Amino acid sequence: MEEITVLSLLPPALALLMIIATRKVLPSLGAGIIIGALLLNDWAVLPSVSLIWETFAGIFVSEGAINDWELFIILFLLILGVMASLISFSGGSRAFGDWALQRVKTRVGSQLITLIFGILVFIDDYFNSLTVGQVSQPLTDRHKVSRAKLAYIVDSAAAPICVLAPLSSWGAYIITIIDDILSNYSEIPYSGLQAFIYMLPMNFYAIAAILFVFLVIVWKLDIGSMRKHEERAIVHQQLLDPSRKNVPGDQAQDLDTHNGSVSDLVIPIIALIVSTVSIMVFTGVRAAENVTALTIFAETDVARSLVYGGLIGLGASFLLTLGKRPSAVNVIKTSWNGIKSMLPAIYILILAWIIVTIIDQLQTGEYLASQIDDSISVVFLPALLFVLAGLIAFSTGTSWGTFTILLPIAGEIAGVLDLSMILPFLAAVLAGSILGDHCSPISDTTILSSTGAGSHHIDHVVTQLPYAILTAIGAFAGFLVLGMTGSTLGGLSTALLLILAIGFYLKNTVTSLPQN
Structure with a gap:
C-alpha cells in the first residue's frame, strides 16, 4: 500500500465496530490487525503473516536488543499483580478497607478521595492509572462502587492531569515539541515552557473532564451503561458483570488471607511511589545535559523507573507477607494468582501495541491530518483541530x-x-488528543485504567464513552468561542458553563440511585 487513502481507517474502524457488536476485545483487535497487515501487503497472505509476527516480536526485541519500553511495561504489570495479590493475601487490603470505612462514610466520599488521589499523582499516566486504581479498590469495593465507575474516575484523572502538569512525563514531552515549533518563528517572544503555561487554560477538554467527573460523583450522574453497573453494585452487591470472567488486575482473595494491618498495604504502596519517583528523577538527572526540573522529566526513563520502583514495592510486600509465616506453597500460589490476574490486560495491551504499529505504517494519522482544508476560516480552526486530533x-x-x-x-x-x-x-490539538485517548479502546492509558481498577476493559470503554462525548461538547463550544473572539476566558467560561448546564440537566432528569 504505497498511497495513503481512506482505507487506512479500515483497521481501527473494524476493531471498534467489532468491539461494540461482540463485546469481545481480543478477537476484535485481532481482526483489525489482520486487515491492516493485508492492506500493507496488497492482500498477500504470507507477507501479512510475516509482518504480524515481526511486529509481535518487536515488542520484546528491537534491532537486536531488548525492547526496554514495552517489555518493561509488561514486567511492571506482572510485578504489580504479584504485589497486589500478596497485599491481599497478607490481609492488607481488608484492613485498609476496614480502616477507610470508619473514616469515609459514604460512596460519594470514597469516589472523591479516588479523584483527589488521581489529581495528586500527576507524574505519569501509566503510574497514575495503575497505582490509583490499586490503592482505591479496597475503599470503593467496601462502599459498593462498581469497578466500571472506578475505572472512569481513574481514567478521567490520569491523562487530563498529566497533560496539564509541566513537571510530568507528558508535560516535558509536549514542551519539547512546542519549543521546536516556536523556534521557527523569531517574532514569538516566549519559550516552550512559557507557551505551555499560557495554554493551560485553553485545554478545555482536560479541565472540563476533571470538572465533569466531579459532578458525576457529587450529583450521582449515572447514565447509560454506567447506570446498569452502579445499580448492580448497589442493589445486588456485584461490582462486576457476573457473566464475564478473567478480570484484568483483580486482586486475588484466594487461599487463606491473614489478619493484616493497614501497614501491610500502606508500606508497599509508599515504597512503590517514593522509589518510582526517586528513580525517575535519578534517571532524568543522569540523561539530562542541563539539569533543570523540566529536563529531568523530559529525559527520565519512565518504564525502567516503574520496574525498579515496582520491585522495591514488591520486596516490601513480600517481607511483610513473610512476617505472617505463611507456607511456601501458599506464597507461590498467591504470587502465581497475581501473575494470572494481569494476563488478560497484557494480552489486550500486546494486541493494542501491534494494531497501533500497523496503523502507524498505514499512516492513518497522516491521512486524517491531510484532510484539513486551507480555505477554512481561521475562526473555526481551533474547533476543527480539536475534532481532528480526537479522531486521530x-x-x-x-x-x-x-x-x-x-x-x-x-x-x-x-x-x-x-x-x-x-x-x-x-x-486544541492537546485537548482533542485527550478526548480521543479517552474514547479509544486501543489506547494504552484506557487499557491500564481498566487494569488498575480491576474492571473489564470493554465495560470501561462503553461506560466512559457517553461522559467523554458530553465533555467534548462543552470543549468544542469553548473552542468555537475562542476562535471567534480570541478570548481564552470566554472560551473556558463557555466550556465550563456548558458542562455545568449538562450536569444540572442530568441531575434533574435522571433519578439518582440509592446511596449510603
Whole structure:
C-alpha cells in the first residue's frame, strides 16, 4: 500500500465496530490487525503473516536488543499483580478497607478521595492509572462502587492531569515539541515552557473532564451503561458483570488471607511511589545535559523507573507477607494468582501495541491530518483541530503519536494564516488528543485504567464513552468561542458553563440511585 487513502481507517474502524457488536476485545483487535497487515501487503497472505509476527516480536526485541519500553511495561504489570495479590493475601487490603470505612462514610466520599488521589499523582499516566486504581479498590469495593465507575474516575484523572502538569512525563514531552515549533518563528517572544503555561487554560477538554467527573460523583450522574453497573453494585452487591470472567488486575482473595494491618498495604504502596519517583528523577538527572526540573522529566526513563520502583514495592510486600509465616506453597500460589490476574490486560495491551504499529505504517494519522482544508476560516480552526486530533487519537490509540503528527501541522497552519492563533491551535490539538485517548479502546492509558481498577476493559470503554462525548461538547463550544473572539476566558467560561448546564440537566432528569 504505497498511497495513503481512506482505507487506512479500515483497521481501527473494524476493531471498534467489532468491539461494540461482540463485546469481545481480543478477537476484535485481532481482526483489525489482520486487515491492516493485508492492506500493507496488497492482500498477500504470507507477507501479512510475516509482518504480524515481526511486529509481535518487536515488542520484546528491537534491532537486536531488548525492547526496554514495552517489555518493561509488561514486567511492571506482572510485578504489580504479584504485589497486589500478596497485599491481599497478607490481609492488607481488608484492613485498609476496614480502616477507610470508619473514616469515609459514604460512596460519594470514597469516589472523591479516588479523584483527589488521581489529581495528586500527576507524574505519569501509566503510574497514575495503575497505582490509583490499586490503592482505591479496597475503599470503593467496601462502599459498593462498581469497578466500571472506578475505572472512569481513574481514567478521567490520569491523562487530563498529566497533560496539564509541566513537571510530568507528558508535560516535558509536549514542551519539547512546542519549543521546536516556536523556534521557527523569531517574532514569538516566549519559550516552550512559557507557551505551555499560557495554554493551560485553553485545554478545555482536560479541565472540563476533571470538572465533569466531579459532578458525576457529587450529583450521582449515572447514565447509560454506567447506570446498569452502579445499580448492580448497589442493589445486588456485584461490582462486576457476573457473566464475564478473567478480570484484568483483580486482586486475588484466594487461599487463606491473614489478619493484616493497614501497614501491610500502606508500606508497599509508599515504597512503590517514593522509589518510582526517586528513580525517575535519578534517571532524568543522569540523561539530562542541563539539569533543570523540566529536563529531568523530559529525559527520565519512565518504564525502567516503574520496574525498579515496582520491585522495591514488591520486596516490601513480600517481607511483610513473610512476617505472617505463611507456607511456601501458599506464597507461590498467591504470587502465581497475581501473575494470572494481569494476563488478560497484557494480552489486550500486546494486541493494542501491534494494531497501533500497523496503523502507524498505514499512516492513518497522516491521512486524517491531510484532510484539513486551507480555505477554512481561521475562526473555526481551533474547533476543527480539536475534532481532528480526537479522531486521530481515537483511530491510532495514542495521544503522544497525535501530538507528534498534528502539533507541527497546527503550528504551520498558524504561521501561514494567523500567527497570533498558534497557541489556541496547539491547545486544541492537546485537548482533542485527550478526548480521543479517552474514547479509544486501543489506547494504552484506557487499557491500564481498566487494569488498575480491576474492571473489564470493554465495560470501561462503553461506560466512559457517553461522559467523554458530553465533555467534548462543552470543549468544542469553548473552542468555537475562542476562535471567534480570541478570548481564552470566554472560551473556558463557555466550556465550563456548558458542562455545568449538562450536569444540572442530568441531575434533574435522571433519578439518582440509592446511596449510603
